[in-house]
Amino acid sequence: MRVDEVVNMATDDGPPLRVSIDDIVASGRRVQRRRRTILAGGLAMAAVAAVAVTTAALVPMGPRTDKQPATVAASSSPSVPTAAAAPLLADPLEFTFSGYSVGPVHVQNPIVAGNAYQIAAVTVDGTTDSRHRGKVSDRRDMTPRLDASLTLYRPGAYAVQRLAGTTSTTVAGHRALKAEHHQGFGPWLRTLAWEYAPNAWAVLDSSADRADLPTMGQLEATAAALTGAAARPATVPFRLSYVPAGYDVFAVGDHMTGSLDAVGGPSATEYSGLIFARSGLPQTGLLGPYDNMMWGAFQIMISANTADSPGTPGCDSGLCTRLAEGGKVTVEVASDAGSLSKAETMKVLNGISLTDVNDTKTWVDVRTALTR
Amino acid sequence: MARLNAVRADEEEAFRDFVAAQLLPLRNLAYVTCGDWHLAEDAVATALAKLYPRWPRLDRPDLYAKTMVYRAAIDERRRPWRRERSASDAMPDVMLRDPATLSDERLRVRAALLLVPPRQRAALVLRYYLGLSQEETATVLGCSTGTAKSQVSRGLGKLRDLLTAEHIELSDLEVWSSARG
Numbered sequence: 172m173r174v175d176e177v178v179n180m181a182t183d184d185g186p187p188l189r190v191s192i193d194d195i196v197a198s199g200r201r202v203q204r205r206r207r208t209i210l211a212g213g214l215a216m217a218a219v220a221a222v223a224v225t226t227a228a229l230v231p232m233g234p235r236t237d238k239q240p241a242t243v244a245a246s247s248s249p250s251v252p253t254a255a256a257a258p259l260l261a262d263p264l265e266f267t268f269s270g271y272s273v274g275p276v277h278v279q280n281p282i283v284a285g286n287a288y289q290i291a292a293v294t295v296d297g298t299t300d301s302r303h304r305g306k307v308s309d310r311r312d313m314t315p316r317l318d319a320s321l322t323l324y325r326p327g328a329y330a331v332q333r334l335a336g337t338t339s340t341t342v343a344g345h346r347a348l349k350a351e352h353h354q355g356f357g358p359w360l361r362t363l364a365w366e367y368a369p370n371a372w373a374v375l376d377s378s379a380d381r382a383d384l385p386t387m388g389q390l391e392a393t394a395a396a397l398t399g400a401a402a403r404p405a406t407v408p409f410r411l412s413y414v415p416a417g418y419d420v421f422a423v424g425d426h427m428t429g430s431l432d433a434v435g436g437p438s439a440t441e442y443s444g445l446i447f448a449r450s451g452l453p454q455t456g457l458l459g460p461y462d463n464m465m466w467g468a469f470q471i472m473i474s475a476n477t478a479d480s481p482g483t484p485g486c487d488s489g490l491c492t493r494l495a496e497g498g499k500v501t502v503e504v505a506s507d508a509g510s511l512s513k514a515e516t517m518k519v520l521n522g523i524s525l526t527d528v529n530d531t532k533t534w535v536d537v538r539t540a541l542t543r
Numbered sequence: 544m545a546r547l548n549a550v551r552a553d554e555e556e557a558f559r560d561f562v563a564a565q566l567l568p569l570r571n572l573a574y575v576t577c578g579d580w581h582l583a584e585d586a587v588a589t590a591l592a593k594l595y596p597r598w599p600r601l602d603r604p605d606l607y608a609k610t611m612v613y614r615a616a617i618d619e620r621r622r623p624w625r626r627e628r629s630a631s632d633a634m635p636d637v638m639l640r641d642p643a644t645l646s647d648e649r650l651r652v653r654a655a656l657l658l659v660p661p662r663q664r665a666a667l668v669l670r671y672y673l674g675l676s677q678e679e680t681a682t683v684l685g686c687s688t689g690t691a692k693s694q695v696s697r698g699l700g701k702l703r704d705l706l707t708a709e710h711i712e713l714s715d716l717e718v719w720s721s722a723r724g
């Protein structure tokens with residue numbers, strides 16, 4: 172038997188493909204569009220991070236809108252710290268903590284809230300992230316690259332058994348587990364998970380191309396400093412008159428899609444994202460946040476119609492688009508893996524009524540937005 | 544369509560042809576690397592979606608796609624936290640003996656292949672199943688040609704030993720590979 176015959180025999184009874192060529196092309200178009208959007212908005216945010224305050228001691232971020240461009244001020248502004256910390260656990264679709272810093276490590280305001288988790292980007296002074304163009308090998312600037320996030324899972328949502336066998340520790344008296352991995356030329360990967368409430372885990376993940384950005388000790392100090400803030404409902408700049416049967420909101424993104432894209436922080440040109448999923452989508456025992464290609468879900472994206480990322484009205488490969496506000500705003504509904512028919516996708520798209528995307532005071536609680 | 548300016552219609556058609564031809568071989572590469580069909584398909588779908596905007600600028604999209612798929616599969620496999628999926632989905636393939644000879648042999652062959660270290664079995668797939676040269680295999684694996692040769696050689700030895708234990712003989716690969724150039 173030859174090696175190719177070995178491989179054929181080992182693989183020729185694989186399950187049927189779940190994705191089609193159309194699905195991949197549609198996802199590719201969204202990747203193309205998102206890259207432009209994130210690059211345009213993300214570079215601005217990187218500049219903000221570079222001037223962010225940092226001292227050796229713990230510095231609660233509190234209201235930090237003065238350090239952010241007005242265009243990316245999150246609709247869910249950080250609450251003013253109170254004497255007694257609010258609980259981290261509240262209703263789904265609410266933000267329950269605010270950005271803060273521990274030395275060079277900065278936890279941003281959470282910008283995704285959902286039925287399973289909240290996500291906040293984490294930055295470290297002196298690093299950039301994967302929103303920048305090019306591979307590590309061909310980047311001319313040698314700024315260390317870091318992608319990091321804090322994910323606050325709801326009870327039961329995180330599959331902590333994935334960390335079985337890793338190192339036990341404690342974070343502010345809570346049970347915790349930590350793992351580090353590095354191999355060859357790959358990134359330094361670190362995970363710190365701690366049980367902030369019964370069966371509810373918070374997880375700091377980092378992937379860096381340098382060993383000490385951040386160190387596990389810095390992650391542990393950052394974890395210990397996490398406190399709750401007054402719960403703030405996730406809001407969106409629109410109302411929606413139609414949701415297909417069997418679907419419900421899974422996650423909301425504030426100035427970002429409601430996905431793992433949140434790791435990159437808020438975008439100046441991405442106003443809002445809303446992911447709907449069928450009731451069968453696993454929301455417990457998750458290995459991590461869902462990324463932006465959730466096969467079988469659909470999502471709404473509200474963004475600026477810019478030269479870098481121009482909107483084109485119409486429907487193609489599961490992505491239906493229309494322009495609003497005199498052509499300044501792009502409204503899109505994306506159906507992954509043919510989850511919705513074209514007619515249903517258009518019905519969702521036409522059921523979206525915008526508020527003022529630039530004035531977060533006009534945005535509405537996502538639950539109110541979906542009142543049919 | 545304005546949003547598609549970076550990928551022209553004729554280029555998109557070529558991309559579609561590429562995906563049609565490569566989807567299954569790439570999924571097999573990912574599966575052999577990570578040992579999980581669902582994870583393999585996710586890795587391939589994500590890699591190809593990310594390839595789309597780069598398509599017009601690549602001289603060797605086939606190598607680029609194989610590299611992305613290999614890295615996605617190997618990265619996800621070695622992470623203690625794997626993204627995007629429920630732990631309940633991560634069920635191992637059932638490895639029970641079947642009275643049917645073909646099915647039984649398939650299970651034994653698959654089990655043997657998946658016992659070869661991941662990087663070595665990816666090297667075998669790239670070299671002998673996808674037909675890459677030593678240099679191309681090294682490019683995809685992200686290592687020197689010498690290291691790639693070493694991975695292939697060690698993988699062959701390991702696979703041969705494992706199959707021999709199952710009373711299955713691996714062909715004379717030197718003759719076969721030299722015939723492929």
